[in-house]
Each structure stands twice: as C-alpha cells, then as structure tokens.
Amino acid sequence: MIEQQQNNPLHGLKLETMITELVDFYDWKILYAALRLECFHLNPSLAACIKFLKKTEWARERVENFYLYRFKRMPKATAAQFELKARERGFEDGIMPRKPQALSLEMVAQMRAKATADYESMNNSKGSSRFKKGDRPSSNAASSRAKRANPSQDPDNPWGK
Template sequence: MIEEQKNNPLHGVKLEALLTELVDHYGWDVLASAININCFKSNPSIKSSLKFLRKTPWAREKVEGFYLYKYKRLPKPDDEQYELPPRDRKVPLNQKPRDPAVIEVDKSERPKRSVSDKKSSVSDKKYDAPKRNTSSQEAPNQSVDPWAKWKSKNQD
C-alpha cells in the first residue's frame, strides 16, 4: 500500500522542475547571491546545475531549503524537523504555501571585470612620476642621477 504524503511539500517534485521554477522566477544572479553555490555563478545552466546538485547532497539540501522557505514561504521548521533533510521534513496540513519572497541582488556586489577590461583600464591610466623637490636648498649643480653621489664617492 502506498502511503500518501500530503504533508511533504517536496513529494513528487523533481529536482529539475524545482530548479526550473526557481530560475524562471528569480534568475541566475539572484540564486547565485542567495545560495552561495558555484554552479549558479560560473556558466550556469539547468543541465550543469542538475548534474552538480544530484552528486552533492549538501548543495541539493540548500536549494530545496531555499525552495521551501523562500520560494514557497513555508514557516521555518521546528528543531526536530530542522535536523532532517528538506525532502524528509513534514509540514503541518494547515500551513499552505504563500507567494514567493522578493529577493534582489545586492547592488554593492561589483561584477567581475573581464581581462580585456582590466588591460584597458591599466593602459588608460597615465603613470605619474613622483615629483621632485625643487626647493632653493638643492645645489644647482646636483645631478639628476640618483646614484651620482654614490658613484662620485666610490670613484675617489
């Protein structure tokens, strides 16, 4: 006899459907900032993310937890349920999913610049040589060569 799991919100939800739903609603940038997983940051795709999430239980739990508590906005679990992975948690039948939480990417995070951007910004800057002290205390016949004093002492 198959037991019905009415109070398990992830029962029957495939990881691919869950991830597709999150990406369609939030996008890769928001997921990368909210869930610190590299597969969402560098060349993200559904296929590569699924491959990683299926092999990595801790990452899958992070994504499933985000889905339950940010996207579906279910109340946080009690201490006993929190110890279980999200797929094994039970949600009371009177708690229904709400509208997804609004999450924005932090504007203070600066996007990474490409190598060509770095090269152009370095080449655009002009090199400012340190300014020499041209006060009246300097001897007028003093050479511009910084090693001049050392050379003259060693030649004697």
C-alpha cells in the first residue's frame, strides 16, 4: 500500500495544510466560486472549513480533487482510477506536481458556463437518439429548468459542474 501511495500528492497531507495552501494561493472568494462550498463563503475560517470537511465526505473529495487537478495539476484520472477516492489514487513514477493553475472569478465563471453548455449539449444529443419521435416521456418543466439552472444538483451529473 505504501508503494502505491508514494506517487500520490495527497499521501500524508493533512487537511489543514491543504486548505491553507489553497487559501494562500487562491483566496476564499475564488475557492467558493470554483467549488461552491458554503464553508468558503459564509464567515470563512480555517477551523470551520476543516470541521465541515472532516464531517462531509463528498465535500472533502471535491476539495481533494480540486487540489490534485487544479492546484497540483496532476494528469486526469483514468476511468479505473476515477472509481477510487482521490486519496487512494496513485500516479506513474516520474510524474511530478506542476505549478498551480492561476484562476480568477471571471475564469471560474467561464469554465462553469462551458461545463454547463457541454453538459446540456451532451444531454440533448443523448436524449434525441434514445427516443423515437413522439416516444419521449413527458417531463415536468419546472424540474427541467432546475436541472439546467443548477447542474450540480442533477443526479445524472456526477461531476457537479
């Protein structure tokens, strides 16, 4: 197990250290814009964030993924690796973390808009090929608008973007 974890930037990293590095580099506002976690928005403090993230597994995984793929800029996980939690993933020998990706509030908004548009176009193309004309099930218009307005709440969207 230790051999597998040697190539994981999260191995041995305390949550406090991770949050401190992220806040020092990005600031609370950018972290909130990128991750949409209220612990980065309402009276943000290191102690409150750590307490929330220790209690909330899905939020901690979101922060760990952000740390790995935006801050350390590690290569994207394969499908098999993606099934594992971020702390359990390893990387090939010789792959080293790179400089953090610089983000601004505008860049985060653009990335979120692009991800939403990609998600909607994927759903539109998937939906049109699944059903024959007139065979499409009726949907509640309010729930459809809610899914488009906030794709992170959509159970069909596991990425939360």
